[in-house]
Amino acid sequence: MVDGRDDGVVDYAATAAVLGRYQPAPELATLDGVGHFFHGLLRDLEGVVSAFIHRQWPSVGSVP
Numbered sequence: 001m002v003d004g005r006d007d008g009v010v011d012y013a014a015t016a017a018v019l020g021r022y023q024p025a026p027e028l029a030t031l032d033g034v035g036h037f038f039h040g041l042l043r044d045l046e047g048v049v050s051a052f053i054h055r056q057w058p059s060v061g062s063v064p
Contacts, residue, residue: 001026002048004034004041027052 001019005012012030019026029048031041038045053060 002029002031002045004036004038005030005032006034007036009036 001015003010003012003015007015016028019028029052031038031044031048034041034044
């Protein structure tokens with residue numbers, strides 16, 4: 001999950017607490033200074049999501 005620490009819609013601390021109850025806990029990527037809709041920071045969001053995808057499936061995007 002990707003969450004902005006400055007989310008004004010869903011409290012970041014509450015989200016982190018709920019995710020911490022799962023076993024295993026889901027990966028939580030946190031972006032500082034980011035609100036609920038990632039306004040102006042979509043490249044940062046893209047980087048986090050892309051890194052996650054490549055960790056899970058290293059062959060994604062590789063050229064045969």
